[in-house]
Amino acid sequence: MYTFGAYLCKVILTLFGRIKVYGKENLPNDSKGYVIACTHTGWVDILWLGVATMPTKIHYMAKKELFTNKPLKWLMEKLHAFPVDRENPGPSTIKVPRRLIKDGQVVGIFPSGTRTSEDVPLKRGAVTIASHSKAPIVPAAYVGPNNFKDLLKRVQPLIIYGEPLVAPEHLSKREAMEYLVEKLDEEMHRLQAILVERNQ
Numbered sequence: 001m002y003t004f005g006a007y008l009c010k011v012i013l014t015l016f017g018r019i020k021v022y023g024k025e026n027l028p029n030d031s032k033g034y035v036i037a038c039t040h041t042g043w044v045d046i047l048w049l050g051v052a053t054m055p056t057k058i059h060y061m062a063k064k065e066l067f068t069n070k071p072l073k074w075l076m077e078k079l080h081a082f083p084v085d086r087e088n089p090g091p092s093t094i095k096v097p098r099r100l101i102k103d104g105q106v107v108g109i110f111p112s113g114t115r116t117s118e119d120v121p122l123k124r125g126a127v128t129i130a131s132h133s134k135a136p137i138v139p140a141a142y143v144g145p146n147n148f149k150d151l152l153k154r155v156q157p158l159i160i161y162g163e164p165l166v167a168p169e170h171l172s173k174r175e176a177m178e179y180l181v182e183k184l185d186e187e188m189h190r191l192q193a194i195l196v197e198r199n200q
Contacts (some may be wrong), residue, residue, distance in 0.1 A: 001078040002057050010051045013044075016151040019144070021052045022194075023161040027138060033101030034164065035137045037126040037184055039192055040110035043144025044157070049108065049142065052159045058108035059100050061125075094129050101133040111184065125179045131173070136164035139184055141191035143199050158195045162187045 003122045013019070028034050036058060038049050050058050057080055064083040067073040076083075082096050097107040109126040144150070144157030165183050167176035 002080050003054075004199065005079055006050055006054050006057075008048050010054075013047060013051065013151075013157075016144040016145065017154045017156055019048055019052060019157040019159060020198075021159050021182045022160075022198075023163075024052070026161045026163050027053070027056065028136065028164060032135065034106055034135045035101070035105045035126055035130045035133075036106060036108045036140055036161075037051070037111050037137055038108065038140040038159075039142055039188055041142070042150075044145050044147065044151065046110075048144065048157050048159060048164065049140065053106070056106055058106050059097070060108045061097065093125070094132055097129045098133045101129070101135045107161075111188070113150065124181060127184060128175055130176055131167070136166045137180065137184055138162065138164050139187035139191060141188055141195055143144040143192065156199060158199055159193045160195055162191050 036049070036053070038045065040046075046060065050060075059080045059082060061084045062076060062081040064085050066076055066081070068084045084093055100107055107129065109129070111126045125136055129135075139162040140159060141162075142157070142159050144154070144159075145155040165180060165187065167179045171179060
């Protein structure tokens with residue numbers, strides 16, 4: 001279902017503009033799991049990230065409200081999404097992604113947590129999951145259409161992947177978390193700036 005859906009999305013989205021992908025060689029190609037943390041400004045970036053990362057499949061964290069409707073819940077699960085309670089995060093919030101990463105899967109997170117173009121502090125979720133799973137974080141950025149209006153305007157979509165981030169081994173757990181939060185923030189801003197420049 002996921003593969004079929006991804007290629008169907010690719011066919012449909014390409015009707016509005018062909019995506020340019022940079023840095024895909026930075027994606028780990030071994031069998032170990034990792035986290036992809038991408039900028040988030042609208043629903044279209046979720047689709048394009050999934051398409052651009054193929055054949056690697058992404059398991060997305062999604063707000064639990066999307067799983068209240070049975071048909072939508074079925075679809076979300078078929079597309080490898082899993083629910084997260086953003087208002088009351090608990091131990092179970094990282095239990096599922098940790099298991100996925102342990103099984104060699106890729107977990108997709110949008111650290112801003114909201115669909116906005118404003119500069120918001122990165123949530124610690126991506127770093128917490130990666131640290132507890134002892135997995136790298138691949139920073140990514142997207143520039144392009146955010147909604148149907150942008151698609152109709154044939155706005156050029158671009159995605160860029162940065163090099164995987166890992167904390168130096170000599171750091172304490174707390175220091176490693178702070179290091180990764182700062183580096184992830186820096187890299188996502190840097191990557192987005194590169195795309196904005198290339199899109200001008």
